[in-house]
Amino acid sequence: MDFTDWMNTRLPSVAAQLEQGVRSTREITSEDGLDLAGRNDIYEILDDILAALFPGSYGRERISNENVNFFLADLLRHISFNLDKHILAVFRYRCKKENCDHCDCNTRSAEALMHLIESLPRIRELLMLDIQAAFEGDPAARYRDEIVLSYPCIEAIATYRIAHLLYELEVPIIPRIMAERAHSRTGIDIHPGASIGTRFFIDHGTGVVIGETTHIGNNVKIYQGVTLGALSPFDKDGNPRKQQKRHPDIEDDVIIYANATILGGHTVIGKGAVIGGNTWITEPVPAGAHIYNKDHREGLRRRAGRKR
Numbered sequence: 001m002d003f004t005d006w007m008n009t010r011l012p013s014v015a016a017q018l019e020q021g022v023r024s025t026r027e028i029t030s031e032d033g034l035d036l037a038g039r040n041d042i043y044e045i046l047d048d049i050l051a052a053l054f055p056g057s058y059g060r061e062r063i064s065n066e067n068v069n070f071f072l073a074d075l076l077r078h079i080s081f082n083l084d085k086h087i088l089a090v091f092r093y094r095c096k097k098e099n100c101d102h103c104d105c106n107t108r109s110a111e112a113l114m115h116l117i118e119s120l121p122r123i124r125e126l127l128m129l130d131i132q133a134a135f136e137g138d139p140a141a142r143y144r145d146e147i148v149l150s151y152p153c154i155e156a157i158a159t160y161r162i163a164h165l166l167y168e169l170e171v172p173i174i175p176r177i178m179a180e181r182a183h184s185r186t187g188i189d190i191h192p193g194a195s196i197g198t199r200f201f202i203d204h205g206t207g208v209v210i211g212e213t214t215h216i217g218n219n220v221k222i223y224q225g226v227t228l229g230a231l232s233p234f235d236k237d238g239n240p241r242k243q244q245k246r247h248p249d250i251e252d253d254v255i256i257y258a259n260a261t262i263l264g265g266h267t268v269i270g271k272g273a274v275i276g277g278n279t280w281i282t283e284p285v286p287a288g289a290h291i292y293n294k295d296h297r298e299g300l301r302r303r304a305g306r307k308r
Contacts, residue, residue: 038086039177045083046159046178046181048082049079050158052072052075052079053120053123053124053127054158055071057145057149059071076120079117080117084110087113090171090174091105091171091172092105094172112166112171116162116165119165123161123165126161126198127157127158127161129198129199130154130199130200131144131147132144133219134147135147137203152185152186152205153202153203153205155185155186156182156186156188156190156205159178159190160179160196161196163175163178163179166178166192186205187208188208189209190210191211191212191214194212194216194228195215196210197216197217197218197220197252198218199218199220200220201220201222202221204223204224205224206224206225207225208222208226209226211228211230212246213244213245214247214249214250215248215250216250218252220254220256221256222255222256223256223259224258225258226257226258226260226262227260227261228247229247229261229262229263230246230247230263230264244265245265245266247264248264248267249267249269250262250269251268251269251273253272254269255273255275257275257276260276260277261281262275262281262282263281263282264282267283268285269281270284270285270287270288270289273286273287273289273290274290277293279292279293
């Protein structure tokens, strides 16, 4: 059978089989407004929000000081118009799934959108503190502009702060789409439900995971490969621990070095503690403590003893 015959005789059968499978399992339809095109729209809107926060750094064009106001006013209108329909679509989608007949989706979506747009100046203030923490915490950083343009943590944290606000407003789906886009681009996975304070710095970043119920205080610095996760996502009966505290709390002024794993909803890392690399922690750590890999520390002692 040549290619043309295959296209005419066999290919329609493959399409029909795929259609049957899709129709039987598909929960989201294009009529819901939540198809693949909707996800790609969210990506573009997120890029526009980042450009509004950092004109000239995340945008597609250079912006002079004289044109900043015109650029921002036009861009914010564009964001508002495009994002409004998606927020409304996800509210309606959730109401449909939950058989809700008393919610005012139009009002909720409009209020969520307006709150997000009006919060952008505050989000930028928080991000400038994060950038300052990166500048002070990384000896390799020479300029703040360098951090904005080249450090993956800034895109990840900026996306988190946008998505977290929408998460707190109970906007469905969109915060996760934003977070996973940042994850795919930076290697940093921050659930939008996590609570993160000011002056947050992720050095290098690749492989960092921060779970939904994590609480992080102010002036915290973590390195690549750190996991702030759940000790177990299931209860004793094997059911998912939804809407429960599953992830650790990290208090102010903590440093967590590369590839440390900190798990559990009852695990608290006290103020000013230092967590060494490659450690596994499932119990509370007192304020000011320095925790290192025990085997590694003993190995250093043995080598020092041989030298003497």
